[in-house]
Amino acid sequence: MSTTEKTPRPAALPDQRTSKILVKFMRNNRRPLSALVFFVVLIAIFIAANPPLFLNSLIYNAVFVSLPISITLVVPLVFIVTAGEIDLSFPSVVGICAWAFAAGIRANWPPMLCVLAALAVGAAAGLVNGFLITRVKLSSLVATLGMNFLLRGLIHIGNQGYGITVSQLRDTPFFNFFVGDLSGFPVQMIWGILFAAVGWLLFSRHRFGAQVAVVGDNQDSAREMGINVNRVKTAAYVYMGLAAAMAGLFSTLINSTFYPTTGDGYLLSVLAAVFVGGTPTWGGAGTVVGGVIGAFVVGFIETGIIASGLTGYYTQFFYGLIIILSLISHRFNQGRFRY
Amino acid sequence: MNEPIIELRNISKSFGSVLALSGVNLHVNDHEVLGLLGDNGAGKSTLIKIISGVHAPDSGEIYVRGQLQKKWDVNIARECGIETVYQDRALAEQQSITRNIFMGREKSGFLGFLDLRKERNEAEELMRNIGFTSRVFSPDSVVFTLSGGERQGVAIVRALHFKAELIILDEPTTALSLTESEKVFNFVAHARDGGASCVFISHNIYHSYDISDRFVVLDRGQTLLETDKSQITADELVKSMQDIARSGHAK
Numbered sequence: 001m002s003t004t005e006k007t008p009r010p011a012a013l014p015d016q017r018t019s020k021i022l023v024k025f026m027r028n029n030r031r032p033l034s035a036l037v038f039f040v041v042l043i044a045i046f047i048a049a050n051p052p053l054f055l056n057s058l059i060y061n062a063v064f065v066s067l068p069i070s071i072t073l074v075v076p077l078v079f080i081v082t083a084g085e086i087d088l089s090f091p092s093v094v095g096i097c098a099w100a101f102a103a104g105i106r107a108n109w110p111p112m113l114c115v116l117a118a119l120a121v122g123a124a125a126g127l128v129n130g131f132l133i134t135r136v137k138l139s140s141l142v143a144t145l146g147m148n149f150l151l152r153g154l155i156h157i158g159n160q161g162y163g164i165t166v167s168q169l170r171d172t173p174f175f176n177f178f179v180g181d182l183s184g185f186p187v188q189m190i191w192g193i194l195f196a197a198v199g200w201l202l203f204s205r206h207r208f209g210a211q212v213a214v215v216g217d218n219q220d221s222a223r224e225m226g227i228n229v230n231r232v233k234t235a236a237y238v239y240m241g242l243a244a245a246m247a248g249l250f251s252t253l254i255n256s257t258f259y260p261t262t263g264d265g266y267l268l269s270v271l272a273a274v275f276v277g278g279t280p281t282w283g284g285a286g287t288v289v290g291g292v293i294g295a296f297v298v299g300f301i302e303t304g305i306i307a308s309g310l311t312g313y314y315t316q317f318f319y320g321l322i323i324i325l326s327l328i329s330h331r332f333n334q335g336r337f338r339y
Numbered sequence: 340m341n342e343p344i345i346e347l348r349n350i351s352k353s354f355g356s357v358l359a360l361s362g363v364n365l366h367v368n369d370h371e372v373l374g375l376l377g378d379n380g381a382g383k384s385t386l387i388k389i390i391s392g393v394h395a396p397d398s399g400e401i402y403v404r405g406q407l408q409k410k411w412d413v414n415i416a417r418e419c420g421i422e423t424v425y426q427d428r429a430l431a432e433q434q435s436i437t438r439n440i441f442m443g444r445e446k447s448g449f450l451g452f453l454d455l456r457k458e459r460n461e462a463e464e465l466m467r468n469i470g471f472t473s474r475v476f477s478p479d480s481v482v483f484t485l486s487g488g489e490r491q492g493v494a495i496v497r498a499l500h501f502k503a504e505l506i507i508l509d510e511p512t513t514a515l516s517l518t519e520s521e522k523v524f525n526f527v528a529h530a531r532d533g534g535a536s537c538v539f540i541s542h543n544i545y546h547s548y549d550i551s552d553r554f555v556v557l558d559r560g561q562t563l564l565e566t567d568k569s570q571i572t573a574d575e576l577v578k579s580m581q582d583i584a585r586s587g588h589a590k
Contacts, residue, residue: 028479206452207445214442217431224393224429225443226413284433 031278032290034333038276038326039297042304049308059307061184063299065254068192069094070295072247073270074277075199076240078291079209080140081274083236084216084283085133089144090244090270092151093125094263097241098248099155102164102258111174118245125151126241130234152264159260167256179253188250195246200288212236217284272319273298276326297322341369342405344505344536345390345421350399352385359385360560362399367505372527372537374551376544376576378584381557383540384426387507390538391423392416417444420504424511426540428494430482437462437478440497465496488519495526506530507538512546524550544580548573558583 026033047054073090080087097118104114125147132143169175180187203209211232215222219229244263252258277294279286301322302315310318343366352360360382367373377383388394389401392413401408403419416423423429430439437455440462446454462478482490491511498506508527512520527537527550541547547554548568554576556564563583571579 201452205455206450207447208451210438210442210445210453213434214431214438217433218429220427221429221431222442224391224413224423224425224427226392226417227443284431 029287029289030333031285031287031330032293034329035277035287035290035293035297035326038329039293039300042297042300042322046300046304046308049304053307054304057184059303061186063303064186064189066251067295067299068186068188068195069247069250069254070266070270070273070299071192071292072195072243072250073266074273074291074295075196075288076236076243077270077274078199078277078279078286078288079203079212079236080240081279081281082203082216082283082286083212083233084219085140085233085236087129087140087144087237087240088267089125089129089147089151090240091263091265091267092148092155093122093241093244094248094251094266095155095260096125096151096248097122097245098252098258098262099158099164099260101245101249102166102252105166105169106164111169111172115245115249118249119242122241122243122245122248123238124241125244126238127234129237129241130230133237134230134233148267155260161260163260164258165256166252166258169253170256175253179250188254191246191250195243196288196292203286203288208232208235213284213286216286269298270295272323276323278330280330294326297326343368343402344404345419346402346405347386347390348400348402350386350389350396350401352389352394352396358560360389360396363557363560363562365555365562367536367538370531370534370536371552372531372539372550374544374547374554375538375540375557376542376547376554376580377557378542378580380559381542382560383542383557384509386557387423387509387538387540390416390507391421391425413443417501420502421507422498422501422503422505423507424491424494424498424509426509426513428490430490430494432483433481435479435481436466436476436485436493439482439493440465440500444501461500462496465500466492468496468499488515488522491515491519491523495523499526499530503530503535505536505538507540509540510542511539512541512543520546544573544576548576556580556583559587 043054053059073094077087077090100121101114101118104117105111109117129140129144129147132138132147133140136143176187178188178191203212211222211227214225214227215229215232222229222232247266248262251262273294274291275281275294276297277287277290277292279291298319301319305315305318306312346364346366348364350360350363350365351358363382363386365375365386375383375386385394389396392411392415395411401411408415431442434442437458441458446458446461448454459478466478476485476489482493485493495508495511506527508523511523515523527539530537539547539551551568553567554565554571555562556576556579564579566576
């Protein structure tokens with residue numbers, strides 16, 4: 001067909017090679033990159049709307065106080081969605097872990113022991129979720145919805161509407177270690193980033209992440225290739241439970257109080273962060289980095305809208321608008337559209 | 340003479356009220372290609388899923404080299420050198436070729452972290468060996484973008500990689516073009532010459548006659564005919580299969 005002569009291929013020039021690597025990097029990280037672009041645009045709009053506020057570190061540090069809670073929750077949720085399942089129970093798991101922690105503090109247990117108690121409760125909740133989904137074979141959507149009500153109900157029965165204060169911990173080394181303040185920068189943000197980094201390693205560079213993706217992609221294939229599908233899924237829920245315990249710890253320390261509603265507000269915003277970050281809904285693919293960026297987007301929306309001079313009545317509207325716009329941008333950025 | 344690589348004795352399996360296998364006996368010797376024939380629904384896939392450890396039999400015994408196996412699952416079967424290329428190919432479409440080759444047996448070192456470079460290099464070498472030389476895809480290519488034959492190639496490469504003594508191919512030529520099927524036959528011959536045995540499952544005799552040494556015909560969950568190739572021509576085999584299908588037993 002072609003009459004072109006065979007000429008030896010010239011060696012790639014250095015800048016050609018870099019651009020090739022760059023193109024490959026962009027293709028492999030399409031989803032988190034598109035979430036990042038979205039976040040940058042959002043912040044640019046906020047800066048344009050209110051330069052003095054958004055060019056000052058104060059507003060960022062204010063958001064960073066509670067953002068680590070969302071980051072801690074979004075990372076394992078990416079694993080669960082990638083495994084082809086969902087978890088709606090984590091807000092109540094956050095609450096019940098926070099209760100375990102606060103009750104321990106009230107009983108004068110050493111604080112680190114209380115942290116371990118919270119982690120144990122979170123892991124147990126994950127095991128129950130995993131059992132219901134893999135052994136009893138309930139749909140994860142319904143099973144975790146039920147668990148969310150059940151655990152929140154237990155919290156309410158046990159506390160009768162009262163919170164538990166942990167203000168005696170304020171300014172102790174324990175407190176500063178987890179949620180202290182580095183000249184204005186909240187320490188918990190460092191923990192959040194560390195947690196996300198470990199999550200990224202697990203997802204992209206570890207057998208666990210590889211098996212989660214394969215299980216979410218095609219369970220039957222995974223089983224035929226000797227992967228213990230039930231164990232992988234249960235492990236993902238236990239991971240979620242442990243993360244929920246950390247989130248409950250942060251929330252209780254930041255507020256110096258355990259409220260019976262602790263964790264309640266995170267359901268929709270953390271779910272939104274997963275999908276805004278570019279993890280698709282169908283399983284088999286996901287991005288931890290994207291999920292974290294999604295948490296940033298969601299975390300800045302409310303602050304940004306109010307700081308831009310709109311009243312609180314506008315937040316939900318823009319919340320929805322931004323989520324839908326970001327999903328549309330992912331939809332057109334998928335390369336080859338699936339089915 | 341050596342003990343058979345694997346021997347099944349009196350295997351039964353039912354799914355709910357459906358009796359898929361009732362008292363099947365089967366063995367595979369060294370260096371042979373066993374053609375497992377049977378109509379749709381005869382129980383072929385169930386039988387190989389029992390050999391490969393995906394399904395546990397309700398009753399019956401599995402022997403590997405004469406040793407009764409008390410526990411049997413996918414990972415034990417693989418340790419015994421039994422690899423399977425499933426009819427559905429057992430691939431994960433959204434993952435890379437490398438990840439598909441190593442799924443369930445990831446190359447990991449310290450604390451279970453993956454040795455991605457090693458996986459990728461081995462995958463690349465394997466693809467070259469089987470003639471996957473196209474510039475279009477690399478070990479990082481997503482399986483979703485491959486054609487049917489190329490996907491079958493990935494499934495076969497995976498079976499080949501782990502130095503199998505017995506390779507089971509379940510309907511490997513279904514939905515493949517003629518040239519792609521030819522590649523599969525070459526692969527089976529190549530594997531046998533390399534010292535492995537194969538079970539070649541098909542419902543089309545003309546697909547498996549040439550490369551098989553021995554035939555077993557399965558019908559409604561029972562082995563109704565077992566014969567060496569020297570005893571039977573392809574046409575006779577077709578005829579007796581038709582008889583079996585009609586009457587439910589061999590003549």
